Amino acid sequence: MNFLISSNFKKHFNTYIDFVDHYWISYFDKKKIKFTIIPNTKNCDLSHFNKKNIKLIILPGGNDLISKSYLSKVRLKNEVKLINFGIKNKIPILGVCRGMQVINFFYKGKQTKIKNHMCTRHDVYFNY
Numbered sequence: 001m002n003f004l005i006s007s008n009f010k011k012h013f014n015t016y017i018d019f020v021d022h023y024w025i026s027y028f029d030k031k032k033i034k035f036t037i038i039p040n041t042k043n044c045d046l047s048h049f050n051k052k053n054i055k056l057i058i059l060p061g062g063n064d065l066i067s068k069s070y071l072s073k074v075r076l077k078n079e080v081k082l083i084n085f086g087i088k089n090k091i092p093i094l095g096v097c098r099g100m101q102v103i104n105f106f107y108k109g110k111q112t113k114i115k116n117h118m119c120t121r122h123d124v125y126f127n128y
Contacts, residue, residue, distance in 0.1 A: 041074065059096065
């Protein structure tokens with residue numbers, strides 16, 4: 001079983017680093033799940049993956065979805081590629097926090113910015 005997970009990024013000294021929160025890695029290790037981290041690169045190429053071996057695509061939390069920063073735009077573009085890849089190959093997609101916002105963005109849903117939203121509960125509404 002192999003999962004794909006998009007990476008987060010943060011400023012580290014005079015540069016930026018890509019990372020995945022350790023709770024994901026611990027979970028994957030505990031369940032013996034192989035995973036591949038998709039870095040924030042403008043040349044994201046998913047064509048080399050064996051589509052039959054990928055069981056889940058995870059879009060985790062972190063970073064502002066609508067930020068104007070270069071890396072935010074690259075991450076959003078890569079995650080949209082992952083969604084298209086998942087849909088085309090019938091691979092389930094899990095969006096967590098920001099990841100769910102990306103899925104909502106992909107399907108042209110509405111979003112409202114909420115002040116102090118971290119570590120709080122939110123109401124989610126679905127309009128059919």
